[in-house]
Amino acid sequence: MLDQTIKVELSTTKKQKPNADQLQFGKIFTDHMFIMDYTEGKGWHDPRIVPYQPITLDPSSVVFHYGQTVFEGLKAYVTKEGKVQLFRPEKNMERLNQSNDRMVIPKIDEQFALKALKQLVSIDKDWIPTAEGTSLYIRPFIIATQPFLGVAPSSQYKFMIIMSPVGAYYKEGLNPVKILVENEYVRTVKGGTGTAKTGGNYAASLKAQEISSQKGYSQVLWLDGIEHKYVEEVGSMNIFFKIDGKVVTPELSGSILPGITRDSIIQLLKYWNIPVEERKISIEEIYEAYDKGLLEEAFGTGTAAVISPVGELLWKDRKIVLNNGETGPLSKKLYDTLTGIQYGTVEDPFGWIVTVE
Incomplete structure (x- = not known):
């Protein structure tokens, strides 16, 4: 020291x-x-x-x-x-x-x-x-x-x-957001600065965010910078999908920020014995899961919101509504548990909390 x-x-x-x-x-x-x-x-x-x-x-x-x-x-x-x-x-x-x-x-x-x-x-x-x-x-x-x-x-x-x-991030309850899948602009690429928390990454995201806002969407879902095929992040958050009882999130492939909330969510899911995978996920897979009735929930994770449920996705003019546009039970449970640990109302079995004297 x-x-x-x-x-x-x-x-x-x-x-x-x-x-x-x-x-x-x-x-x-x-x-x-x-x-x-x-x-x-x-x-x-x-x-x-x-x-x-x-x-x-x-x-x-x-x-x-x-x-x-x-x-x-x-x-x-x-x-x-x-x-x-x-x-x-x-x-x-x-x-x-x-x-x-x-x-x-x-x-x-x-x-x-x-x-x-x-x-x-x-x-x-x-x-x-x-x-x-x-x-x-x-x-x-x-x-x-x-x-x-x-x-x-x-x-x-x-x-x-x-x-x-x-203030409280959700003043009127945990409400799902509408997400636009970005097909033109990219946040970063493997070998770039995506794994670093540096200002340029956020400046580079502003144009796509401006376009999504003009279309009535609150956030952008970023696809990979090479094939424009694989899901990476949502806005400035990591993203999770619950498909047929299993939770999947994009693997840390070199272009995704390793979120601390992301890591905490993965640990919580394993603690609850809920199957969770870190792997490549294509946007096509998400839409196919929806068509088969297997896409149960989607949510972003980050420091500011903790959990941000996704209620709607728009990709290439095709709109899908998740969980009837309502917050899913897993999103709610994760939010309540993580914020409960943070505010000391829920037991912390992981030793995550540091007390300030």
Whole structure:
């Protein structure tokens, strides 16, 4: 572990906290943030918690021109007893380093980063909303800060953590979404940056998302970038299908982000002795299963929504409605169990929860 003390500068002017019914995702931020710098030859240094504030960067900083950046997303929850909990945060730090490796960013000390995250949450724990379904969204990220116009890894970086109180994702219950299968644009390809959580992947998805919104669909179902045949992800989530009693999800083939919620769902299904497979799934197979009456449910998984049931799919002008457009029993059970573990109302048999003092 990095043998450095985290310097703490507390804010002298506290912000007004929003009411639970006014929370919008990523619009309001807590009083403090974490920053740590990297300099080539010196390594990561000067870890500090400071008042939330703008940062000053040179206009030629590498991040602005060549997109050398990675990020993570996780949440802090308050139990009915007032305990502050994190859900598998060590996996986020592990994945951050996997993204660092792909984007040629110096790796962080995962244990030290988690220590810093927990200290930041502890300082701003009064910002964690307590209304049902609310939480504190935590965004660790790294940007390349060297002032240099050249296609090469930066020699300077900043690792930061900011936090935002967020409302319940499903204010009116767990409702299925309409999905458009994307046939022209792709999210990424094997050998690309699909397995890294980097900004460019999300920028590349915006055009297809804009088109789907114009057609009245909330998300895009991405197909593989080579054959435009195999299912990959839905929006910025992993995707699962329940076909004839068995749950299938695309295998991690080199272009799919290894979701922490995805992994948790797979472990839960195995724990319940529900058959689950990670393999290639073609969009044709999905439609054939529907035609045979075997396609029971489909749902996306991710940090923000946990479970996002799919109620409708449109592919090449052919629309299919899943489970009468209603949330399926497995989707509901998975959502209730996972959120129950996160909020401390359901037993955690996996040791996923980390408590913040």
